[in-house]
Amino acid sequence: MTETDSIAYDVVVLGAGPVGENVADRTRAAGLSTAVVESELVGGECSYWACMPSKALLRPVIARADARRLPGLSQSVQGPLDTAAVLARRDEYTSHWKDDGQVRWLDGIGADLHRGHGRLTAPRTVEVTGSDGVRQVLTARHAVVVCTGSGAQLPDLPTLAEVEPWTSREATSAKAAPGRLVVVGGGVVATEMATAWQALGSRVTLLVRGKGLLSRMEPFAGELVAEALTEAGVDVRTGTSVEAVTREHGTVVVVTDGGDRIEADEILFATGRVPRTADIGLETIGLEPGSWLEVDDSLRVTGSEWLYAVGDVNHRALLTHQGKYQARIAGAAIAARASGVPLLESDPWGAHAATADHAAVPQVVFTDPEAAAVGLSLAEAEQAGHRVRAVDVEMSSVAGAGLYAEGYRGRARMVVDLEREILLGLTFVGAGVGELIHSASIAVAGQVPISRLWHAVPSYPTISEVWLRLLESYRDN
Template sequence: MNDVSRAYDVIVIGAGPAGENVADRTRAAGLGTVVIEHELLGGECSFWACEPSKALLRPVMARADARRVPGFRQAADGPLDVPAVLAHRDTMAEHWKDDDQVDWLESVGVDLIRGHGQLTGEKQVAVETPDGDTVRLTARHAVVVATGTGAALPDLPGLDSVRPWTSREATSSSEVPGRLVVVGGGVVAVEMATAWQALGSQVTMLVRSEAGLLPRMEPFAGELVAEGLREAGVDVRLGTSVISVTRREPAAGEVRVELKDGTETTADEILFAIGRTPQTGKLGLETIGLAPGDWLRVDDTCRVTAVPDGWLYAVGDVNHRALMTHQGKYQARIAGAVIGARARGETLDTSKWGAHTTTADLVAVPQVVFTDPEVASVGLTTREAARVGRRVEVVDYDIGLVAGARQYAEGYRGTARMLLDEETGVVLGVTFVGPGVGELLYSATVAVTAEVTVDRLWHAVPAFPTISEVWLRLLETHRNRGTAEPR
């Protein structure tokens, strides 16, 4: 065993999208940077989340859209080619090899150390490598934690022996289970229920809340997604809690799920999609006075607030600001610029939309749920607006009435909602639900981020006939309220 010591300007622990991006930005700022990773470069998103899950879902969405097109319905009415879908998923996940990611890291001049990294003191990190060596690192300017999150599991007796699926198994399985129980009602739950039902599983969803699916979004989003899932054949059960899970032997035996109401259900596999936990338990946080296993709370420059002297940063899911890949990459770009500026002794621009502050995390987080129908949202929802005391005008429109939607699909069902600040007319939030609405989201994100008013949006003309014409219909609905006769 060898013990080696090295010094870098910046040490990054974790090489998912956020870690890779902050390393790229600090290196571009002229700082010597090293990345530590004990799994695959590219992290959860590349291998067990965004990329493989969307590869599973894309054929499902394409077939659903084709079935709504007159003249094409019969041609698209057969089953999916499951081996082809899984093979495409494997390709998108690079067959769980990270050679391309390693090549990219080398191309931008960032060093890589394979192994498990943990803090050992102020600006100190020790890496245990796969061959048993220890590499001791010192950071001249900053240590960045980008270790992400893992799947949360319930505290149920004997759960380990059941070998439940988490999001990792759900996105990487090489076989389609005959029966699949999905526990949860959030994004991972609805997406994986959509994918595996279409691939041939008999899917049952067990959702603890009576409020419905996608509880953090507008209520109509969860209602329309639940309707779509049920029409596809998914058994969606609300207000249902799991109290025990057992698996019959041998290893591939049947899973028995006992519910709080005294009933039970059985399946070949069970997926728990009930949330995420920070991967900080083995990070050595106790050596710098923090609690292992906690989220790393940060300020708007991504600097960990509980650590004196400002040398520790956290980007991506691990800081709990916005658990989405694109927001983690956004944070990484900002944090990289911040670290570079501080290293050069420059004054930071931390104004609301300044170069060194993650304002979008607070007001303009975009999200797409890849189900049938799709859900796309950014900014405030009506419930969030009420919670933070914002007075808003709610403008709704049936997307199915838009000419572009009728061209897109026969019998198009969908809803658009725009929230406006009552005093200024600024767009504060937008939610779209319907086939193909994910491609509308960037325009909504620009409107919220740029604090665009409805008066200015009136001059942004959507092309006809596209689904984006829903923007015009929302604006007309808002304007007509001011001119309509009293009811």
């Protein structure tokens, strides 16, 4: 193992996923020299094992489901999906797990890429060990930014390692549909992958420890998604925990807490995330390895003047779009501090303070039906001490929904702060509702008064007319 001389930069970024890329983009735009350290593929989890491949798998599933609900088209799409074609398109969207294009993008913004495993060894100092064993020492004049993301959390079950379970990575990159698949979990990854693989030919059993699916959303979201999964052929079992799992002669054998024995070809655990901070040298600067990193609204780690943590690692909002938002804030804050400009809360753009990662977080679950939400649920708003009212509307009351599909099913809810008459949260469940959530995010983040929303007229006949129905219901009841 050899070591080169140290190289000084203004900023060193650990992790070249979408979050790290966006930090580097902002710091380079501000004229700061920037190094990016990556041990895997430039583009990170979202590009190769999460957002892009999962949505590429799901899009044909949802398109077929929509088509089957349209007279004049439904009879033409009753057959199975072409699984090989779906997987081939997925492979295209992951660039066949090659990062040449992302590397060219980094080169284009003038950031230096250092491939290898990066570890903090002292304040403002990162040691990078390449696959060839060569070490480089990078020092940062202004900031080191941790953008290493999160990884799948696996339960502590004996023999689990020998089973070689799927995590989200294997679920989105599998080369063929398993004949039988057990999915453990009730959140976004579990419901999306159950949706995808059931449609692609697997017989799916979904084991959920809690009472229902999508527990962080309004209860009706999980109920509607569970109904649809069951209708699609998924065996949904709530209130069920895995007690043991083994692989016998190639077959996965699952034993539940109720004593049921389930056999499958593969098992996917979608049971949570852990920060990828166990081996980045946190102990050398007085922090706990493997911990989430607490930050202020400029994304600077609490108690530090030079260390930032952006994206999943700070545990504020584990979503790619929120991590990219944080990255833009962090990049602006680093640039301002490097130039000696004070960070003013009165900045009209709020460029130096992340607030939307806790006040107005949008999320879409790409199941059939889709579930989309932003802000607080009714329960969260009440727990936070707000005096609120929930307004519910069936999506079938909207003309645009009926045109979208025969027998359209879904529901919308807005949570109104009665003191200020603004919206604290909205949830939509139904086909195509993912495209509604940005308007809801604007209403929540902008604290738009309901009296003004009344004059934001939705086009007819579109699903967006659900806004009018929600406002009418609030006014008239």
